[in-house]
Amino acid sequence: MSTSFKSAIERLKGSIRDVPDFPKPGIVFKDITPILSDGQLFRLAVTIFSERYQRKSVERIVAIDARGFIFGGALAHYLGVGLSIVRKKGKLPYTSHQTEYELEYGKGTLELHIDGVEKNQRVVIIDDLLATGGTAEAAAKLVEKCGGEIVELAFLVELNFLKGRERLEKYPVFSAISY
Numbered sequence: 477m478s479t480s481f482k483s484a485i486e487r488l489k490g491s492i493r494d495v496p497d498f499p500k501p502g503i504v505f506k507d508i509t510p511i512l513s514d515g516q517l518f519r520l521a522v523t524i525f526s527e528r529y530q531r532k533s534v535e536r537i538v539a540i541d542a543r544g545f546i547f548g549g550a551l552a553h554y555l556g557v558g559l560s561i562v563r564k565k566g567k568l569p570y571t572s573h574q575t576e577y578e579l580e581y582g583k584g585t586l587e588l589h590i591d592g593v594e595k596n597q598r599v600v601i602i603d604d605l606l607a608t609g610g611t612a613e614a615a616a617k618l619v620e621k622c623g624g625e626i627v628e629l630a631f632l633v634e635l636n637f638l639k640g641r642e643r644l645e646k647y648p649v650f651s652a653i654s655y
């Protein structure tokens with residue numbers, strides 16, 4: 477890893493804000509909005525993704541509701557490829573595939589339009605943060621229902637202690653920053 481890449485990562489890491497007890501007692505929320513509100517840092521974060529994927533023949537970015545949309549949109553723009561969005565149940569207007577996933581209490585459902593990904597299309601799935609991996613796993617299943625090929629799952633932040641990477645062992649996983 478080059479020194480400048482390392483210091484870029486440290487700058488990003490240093491600007492992520494810990495918000496204790498949000499949205500529930502006991503959870504430390506990793507707030508990435510200070511990265512978004514600083515033009516240089518936001519560009520740095522997007523550059524990490526764009527440099528990683530620019531020569532990997534990626535054909536579609538699939539971004540996860542809601543902060544994944546921010547990085548996914550910027551990355552799709554840079555690569556000049558299409559963007560599809562995975563949303564919580566009931567938000568997408570057209571016929572959709574559905575996948576259930578476990579939440580802390582009960583279950584949730586994620587959806588992707590049936591034409592969100594074409595058969596055999598090379599896809600990068602992106603979100604801001606990997607925690608237990610349940611959300612990303614559900615998104616990966618949706619891409620597979622469309623017949624897409626998953627190049628990698630990409631995250632700005634990974635919480636190692638929650639072992640999301642183990643849950644996603646079937647897939648290549650990349651994260652820029654880890655705790």
Ligand code: AMP
Nearest residue numbers: 504505506605606607608609610611612
């Ligand atoms: P998981 O399915 O457990 O991997 O949770 C990942 C999703 O929940 C992502 O969309 C994150 O934005 C959000 N998330 C989970 N835990 C946190 C956290 N501690 N800080 C910020 N976002 C989180």
